Amino acid sequence: MFAGRVKNFCLLILASLLIIIAGGCASRANTDKIRLEFWTISLKPTYNDYMNGLIGRYEKLHPDVELEWIDLPINVVMQKLMASIAGGASPDVVNLNTDYALILAQNNALVSMDKMVPADIRAGYFENLWEASRWKGESYAVPWYVSTQLIMYNKKIFKEAGLPEAAPATWDEVVAVSKAVRKKTGFYGFMPAVKLINDWRMNGVPVLDESKKHALFDRPEAVAYLEWYVNLRKQDLIPAETLVLGYQGALDRYQAGSLGMLITGPQFLLRIAKNAPDVYAATAVGPYPPGRAGIVPVATMNFVVPRASKNRGKAVDLALFLTGDENQLEFCKLVPLLPSRKKAASDEFFEKGKGSPLEDDAIRISVKQLSYGRDLSLGVKDSNNLVRILNQAVESAFYGRQEPAAVLREAAKQWDEILGGN
Amino acid sequence: MKKIFKNTLAAYLFLLPALVLLVVFTLYPMIRGITLSFYHFNMIQTTDAGLPAPPVFIGLDNYKGIFGDPLFFMALRNSLLYLLIVPVIQIGALVIAVLLNRKAPGVYFMRTAMYLPVITSIVIVGIAWKWLFVSDGLLNFFLVDKLHLLSEPVGWLTDRRIALFSVMLVTLWQGLGYYMVLYLSGLQAISPEHLDAAKIDGANHFDIFTKIMIPLIRPTIMLCVIISCLGALKVFGEIYVMTGGGPENSTLTMVYYIFVKGFNDFQMGYASALGVVFAFILGIVSYINFKFFREGGLQYY
The missing domain is CATH 3.40.190.10 (Periplasmic binding protein-like II)
Structure with missing residues (x-):
């Protein structure tokens, strides 16, 4: 009695396995294409x-x-x-x-x-x-x-802040607009996706030397770009979460109607139109202010x-x-x-x-x-690791624990170690 | 003899499907991970013929690297700090379970409500909490603007001294219901006679709780503590969704660091070595747990 059951059970398992295997073969064998x-x-x-x-x-x-x-x-x-x-x-x-x-x-x-x-x-x-x-x-x-990136701006917020209905044409103007928006409306003007490598390359500041084995961003001209962000944070012109929430955080805020400007690709217009029709209706667009090198990121x-x-x-x-x-x-x-x-x-x-x-x-x-x-990708080995090291340096400076010059000096040293090994 | 063989054969046949899955998806990756930890292996490297490039044997270099890696110690420290959540979550869940272990209106609703976060995806939970945590979010709005408890907003996710605890709060909120259910089942298995006898002997609620209930559900407590210790040490989803290990690596935990090394920096060998070291640490923690809960009480295990 019991032996019979075991036998039946074995047969059942065997049959199931065969069916599974046969099924697997069939799906592969039905075409010569x-x-x-x-x-x-x-x-x-x-x-x-x-x-x-x-x-x-x-x-x-x-x-x-x-x-x-x-x-x-x-x-x-x-x-x-x-x-x-x-x-x-x-x-x-x-x-x-x-x-x-x-x-x-x-x-x-x-x-x-x-x-x-x-x-x-x-x-x-x-x-x-x-x-x-x-x-x-x-x-x-x-x-x-x-x-390419654009500046989308919320006309309603601009009006409340007493600003003319036009996108800022330079980065100094972006800061000026943000000051006005923050002061008059309480909202933040913008929330940048901090990518120092792009900033440096857009402005003709060298990131690496010719051999691509030494980082050059510990020089004062490069440090100035990190200081720019740190100062924006110190003046409370960009949210504290800028680094933690990144672009998604900016998009969320803009769609909620609580961010003056959004720096983004044009394809996101469709998403804003779908998620926040009111904000879409109040949105206008302007060009992305180019850096000193006369280029914008693509x-x-x-x-x-x-x-x-x-x-x-x-x-x-x-x-x-x-x-x-x-x-x-x-x-x-x-x-x-x-x-x-x-x-x-x-x-x-x-x-x-x-x-x-x-x-x-x-x-x-x-x-x-x-x-x-220009596509501003760095094109060196271990770029993920390098970018992570740089981001940590940015965080240390952004949250005010260390001076921008010091963190970039340390990061450049770490880059040299990694790049030298390539 | 023959009968015993037949009996065990049936048992093994029933076990077979689960064993096959266990071998393929747990045992094999484990052994492979241990061997990989002695190799330099970058999963995307390809030979000219289009085949995956074979791993290069480097002996103990990965392990030597680990002990000179400041981020490893940072991640280990954060993971061990995460263990602080265990007593909080266990006591919290036990108290809630005792409160909900009675017949009263609304109890079933409360039980369901407590369990809801458990079945909610961590991605949704993480995004929702991120919104609560932002500097001008709901939490700061209440603390600063409504209740005037604080003079300026808290950097829940941006202050490196606080960020890890903010993430722990999310784990706590999400995990309470899970342990509550386990404790409830433990409490309901206690025979009413024990409680009645205690009452007749004049025990008050507190005595019943500490002297009758706790000793009787000791196995459940042990199970919950071990699960939550391992869960705390293995935390990943919350970090991945909410902070990405930042700011300044203050929320970098071991499993997240292993993930970063493997899938961001493509150093699979190093990530495997980190995994082996961490598995060893998990083993020690579990051993301590078993040791601690074995002393006294009922020896079920």
């Missing part, structure tokens, strides 16, 4: 229609290829990618910002786009964007969409192909398709971003706009800024 897996960042579900349209068109053009689209939030994409590469199940095409692309390139994890993409196609992309992912003389990413989203991809050639082809002129233009019509290809950027759409005054303004300003925009 080449399967390409590509990852994007934060596009689902808003841009499902657009992406599915692209996928459909590509599969029609390439009947031998089957695409699998996976969308991830930006803060997990590197972890997933690391695990996938180490686990031998790499995706074929991955959407990454330039910083991440450079980290992977430095670890030999990406295929060189300079080698894989013919010169005539390469020439169609803006040179400054193509070169942003350069490591040891080769570029490792195909630029996709681009955004954020680029790229496609990269991991070396671990089993179909590198096809993967590069897919990256070029996704960033093609027409496909980029179609995307830019949906969301106020800029294309990375010259032909797409010269389309009259970017002059005429789509009839939504605020977004059209944002786009017009962005296009103009693109000509003097």
